Structures are given as structure tokens and as C-alpha cells.
Amino acid sequence: MPYNPWASYWHNPWYNRLITQQHAVQIAxxxxxGQVIRVEMDTENGILVYEVNIRTAYGVYEVKVNAANGAIVDIDFDND
Structure with a gap:
């Protein structure tokens, strides 16, 4: 069976306690x-996060929201 890095999250009883994608978007x-252009789940330093990409008049921001507690972990800006 191929390695699945998400398997430990999906089969973990704590997974049901994660915030929803919609809640992460609201927080971001x-x-x-601005306008949300993409949302995906990833890990950041071992923490499960939602990466919410938001287009503004100034450029695109990537807001990383902790999937367990809704805290903003990081905000990156790309003005290209």
C-alpha cells in the first residue's frame, strides 16, 4: 500500500474536532x-492547516489557518 501522509489525520478521532473549511475561510x-481563489489542507511545521489564497487589489495573500483551533499560523504575500 502506498504511503498516505493524511491517513493518520483521517483515521484519528481528533479529526472530527477540526474546524470546517468554511470556518477557516471566514477567519482568513x-x-x-478579498476574493478567495483557492483553499487546500496541508501541514505547516507538523500542524494541520488550511491554506486560504485570497486575491486583493494589492496581490494574492496565502493565509494559513490552524485546522484544530482556528488560529492564524502565517500570512504570506505575493504581489506578482
């Missing part, structure tokens, strides 16, 4: 208002 938009 409160910090960076």
Missing part, C-alpha cells in the same frame, strides 16, 4: 478581505 477573510 476577517484578517484579509
Amino acid at each position: 477573510l476577517q484578517r484579509i478581505p
Whole structure:
């Protein structure tokens, strides 16, 4: 069976306690208002996060929201 890095999350009883994708988007938009262009789940330093990409008039921001507690972990800006 191929290695699946998400398997430990999907089969973990704590997975049901994660915030929803919609809640992560709301949290990100409160910090960076704009148009959401992509949302995906990833890990950041061992923490499961939602990466919310938001387009603004100034460029695109990537807001990383902790999937367990809704805290903003990081905000990156790309003005290209």
C-alpha cells in the first residue's frame, strides 16, 4: 500500500474536532478581505492547516489557518 501522509489525520478521532473549511475561510477573510481563489489542507511545521489564497487589489495573500483551533499560523504575500 502506498504511503498516505493524511491517513493518520483521517483515521484519528481528533479529526472530527477540526474546524470546517468554511470556518477557516471566514477567519482568513476577517484578517484579509478579498476574493478567495483557492483553499487546500496541508501541514505547516507538523500542524494541520488550511491554506486560504485570497486575491486583493494589492496581490494574492496565502493565509494559513490552524485546522484544530482556528488560529492564524502565517500570512504570506505575493504581489506578482
